Amino acid sequence: xxxxxxxxxxxxxxxxxxxxxxxxxxxxxxxxxxxxxxxxxxxxxxxxxxxxxxxxxxxxxxxxxxxxxxxxxxxxxxxxxxxxxxxxxxxxxxxxxxxxxxxxxxxxxxxxxxxx
Ligand code: FES
Numbered sequence: 001x002x003x004x005x006x007x008x009x010x011x012x013x014x015x016x017x018x019x020x021x022x023x024x025x026x027x028x029x030x031x032x033x034x035x036x037x038x039x040x041x042x043x044x045x046x047x048x049x050x051x052x053x054x055x056x057x058x059x060x061x062x063x064x065x066x067x068x069x070x071x072x073x074x075x076x077x078x079x080x081x082x083x084x085x086x087x088x089x090x091x092x093x094x095x096x097x098x099x100x101x102x103x104x105x106x107x108x109x110x111x112x113x114x115x116x
Contacts, residue, residue: 006113008046012105020072020083022062023113027101033058034101034112037083042048043094043110045106046086050074052093057081 007025015038016019019080023034033048033056048056052074058064059075067073072081079091086098104111 006104006111009034009036009110009112012041012043012107013108015043015110020059020064024028025087027112037112041105042103043103044083044086045103045112046098047101048092049099050076050079051088051096051098052077052079052091057098 002026005028008026008029016034017039017040021036023036024046025032026036027034035046035048035057037044048058050057053074053076055074057072057074065073065075067080070083072083073079074081074091077092079093081088081098086100088094088096093103101112104113
């Protein structure tokens with residue numbers, strides 16, 4: 001288990017409902033691209049890396065391919081990820097998952113950090 005220092009990402013009101021947002025953040029001293037998804041009062045976060053070959057999941061910064069069913073499609077080889085647990089449902093890394101990051105909400109702010 002890794003511990004990440006807590007990083008303020010955004011006010012929850014700045015994240016559009018139901019849309020993937022990409023942010024570049026310093027996590028444990030490394031600049032990382034992070035995917036954020038707000039649904040209601042909850043926010044999920046994953047590293048912007050496909051588990052198949054470690055490529056980014058956006059085809060251009062902050063631009064994502066979605067299937068007709070709303071799943072995230074990797075633009076490199078077409079792996080498809082459901083956006084509840086981040087599991088690949090089809091493609092070359094079927095059954096593998098996006099790397100989830102711990103999210104905390106406090107006073108309307110979205111924080112990344114804690115154990116992952
Ligand atoms: S890098 Fe995403 S499917 Fe190959």
